[in-house]
Amino acid sequence: MTIQKVMVIGAGQMGAGIAQVCAQSGYDVLLHDANQQGLDKGMEGIRKRLTRAVEKSRINEHEKQDTLDRLKPAIEIQDVSQCDMAIEAIVENMDVKANVFRELDANAPAHAILATNTSSLPITEIAATTNRPDQVIGMHFMNPVPVMKLVEIIRGLQTSDATYKKVEEMATALSKTSVEVDDAPGFAANRILMPMINEAIFAVHEGVASVEDVDTVMKLGMNHPMGPLTLADFIGLDTCLYIMEVLHDGYKDSKYRPCPLLRKYVNAGWLGKKSGRGFYQYE
Ligand code: CAA
Ligand code: NAD
Missing domain, CATH: 1.10.1040.50 (N-(1-d-carboxylethyl)-l-norvaline Dehydrogenase; domain 2)
Incomplete structure (x- = not known):
């Protein structure tokens, strides 16, 4: 199954950047945040950055509009049921992330990959909160996401080769360079x-x-x-x-x-x- 639709969870500085880059690269994106104000701020930041990119002639008006058409806010996390992949970018706290992964696992289609942008938390432990640890992976973007070229990809103990390959291909589709890093504290x-x-x-x-x-x-x-x-x-x-x-x-x-x-x-x-x-x- 190819990845076409992605939910990004957390519309803070990282989530908004990840949603922007995914939409600019042709993915349909749902941007979710638990907080309506946070969601509005994230969407507004993306609009501003795209407008600036038009002013700087990095993209044209048509590309900006196409990107915005592919990007939708989603206040309900259950809308992950429409998605082939979720990328979580909420607060760096294990208990909060574990709750979100349980919700994602309960609502996402069986084929969906669940990725986390965690900076340091163990992928194996996050994966263990789901019934699909083979489809859970670390996809660690750098800040600011639209500018920085690197993505660390981190396998949990049970992450499958098929999941790794799809995420590696996605990083390339987002014009990022990826490196494979062990699931060790702080990664590399x-x-x-x-x-x-x-x-x-x-x-x-x-x-x-x-x-x-x-x-x-x-x-x-x-x-x-x-x-x-x-x-x-x-x-x-x-x-x-x-x-x-x-x-x-x-x-x-x-x-x-x-x-x-x-x-x-x-x-x-x-x-x-x-x-x-x-x-x-x-x-
Ligand atoms: N979001 C999106 N784009 C941004 C941005 C942001 N927050 N900040 C800057 N940019 C873009 C702008 O579009 C700008 O281009 P235009 O002028 O054409 O619009 C371009 O970056 C350069 O910005 P500036 O001229 O304003 O400033 P700068 O030359 O100092 O560059 C910077 C800004 C790219 C952030 C640079 O200072 C830098 O590389 N800083 C270090 C960033 C870094 O180390 N990131 C890694 C953090 S660690 C991490 O991410 C991992 C973790 O888990 C904590
Ligand atoms: P942030 O504080 O800017 O944004 C976090 C967002 O998550 C907020 O909008 C908040 O409302 C939302 N949120 C919190 N709990 C939620 C929940 N249960 N459900 C839905 N949304 C929720 O944080 P950030 O800097 O974007 O960091 C997010 C993640 O990315 C963290 O895991 C962090 O370690 C990682 N990260 C951060 C950086 C960085 O430079 N800041 C770089 C790489 C990775």
Whole structure:
């Protein structure tokens, strides 16, 4: 069965980006969020980005309209019954994701693949909440999805070769380059990236350098497009903390201990760009 219709669950920064890229690549897309405001915001962001792409002559008006025609909001998760695939991109929390996967499993057609965009949580454990662990897989996009070329594909213990092949083909159809990564805490991307971000936060916490200077060191000294603290704000400090906790719990190694300053900011509701305040202030 070819994949034609996809439900994206979670209309936040990742889900909206994934829905946009799928619709631009010719898939019919239902974008679902538990929260109507979140869904409206996600749809509005996609419209704005497509309008900007027209202004920049990357696409024409006709392509923009075709993309929007393929993309529909869906407030009911049960509408996954119409889909060949679901890609979950909700909050990085095992219990919440497990509930969503149970719902998806109960409502999706038997042939449907259930993918998760989790940054770090075990695919095998997510798959075990369903009756189709052979059709559950990690499809880890990078932020911002329309720009970043990489997708990590992560097999759970029981993921079938047929599921892997279909997802690999889909990543290619979305003009992404995929890599196969083992189902290990943080996979490859975040096992490497997050300790650097966490260390940058420790440098600020211990007074080694200011927020701005830590970012300048990595931008001008290492040619990173964004400094690590700007990047942490961009990813979401809650997501960064969840990932560090998964690394710490998974490897039981103190080198992954989340910086107390990161935890303090998250507890204060300073989640980075999306909440208006993190290491920097927005608006
Ligand atoms: N969504 C969609 N498109 C975006 C975007 C967004 N949020 N932000 C920027 N873009 C696009 C814009 O369309 C822009 O092109 P136009 O000017 O033609 O519209 C293009 O990117 C370049 O943007 P800017 O000129 O505004 O800014 P920039 O040159 O600094 O690039 C950036 C922005 C691409 C985000 C760049 O700063 C960058 O690569 N930063 C690092 C991103 C990164 O490391 N991502 C990985 C995060 S980790 C992760 O995703 C895994 C995880 O699990 C946490
Ligand atoms: P976000 O906070 O921007 O968006 C999450 C969305 O999910 C919100 O709109 C929220 O209303 C919705 N949601 C929460 N619970 C839900 C539920 N039970 N059912 C339906 N919708 C629900 O988060 P994000 O940054 O887009 O991250 C989403 C996922 O993608 C996480 O697993 C994260 O680890 C992963 N990820 C994030 C990044 C990043 O840079 N932010 C990169 C790659 C992967």
